Amino acid sequence: MRNDNRDLQKQISDINNRLEKEAVDRKDRLKDYQGQLSAMQQQIAQIAPLSFQTTRATEAGAENKKAIELTNTRIDRVVESLGGKLDTAIDSINKVGTQVQVLSSKLEDMQGKAEKSIFKMPVMKP
Secondary structure (H helix, E strand, C coil): CHHHHHHHHHHHHHHHHHHHHHHHHHHHHHHHHHHHHHHHHHHHHHHHHHHHHHHHHHHHHHHHHHHHHHHHHHHHHHHHHHHHHHHHHHHHHHHHHHHHHHHHHHHHHHHHHHHHHHHHCCCCCC
């Protein structure tokens, strides 16, 4: 009985030692989990500001896109206006060119007639 009692006490002691080791291991794991949980909470706390910044950047991009579209519309109107004014200027220049040609032709005719009349005048002898 004494031997059996010693064996049982030894088994109980071994079981207690194992339980203590497991308790220490569990405490260590619990500390690790708490550290991981704390790190996760910090990361989760950063989600809201990052989400706001992302939303703001998206809104700014949309505003820039709208501003670019409005600028393009204004540029298109200016180009159309300049195109119309250039067409008008070209027409005016063409008309002036035509008038210059007509005047030049009239001057040539006038100069030519004067010279022709000099040569066609009868020669008078005194």
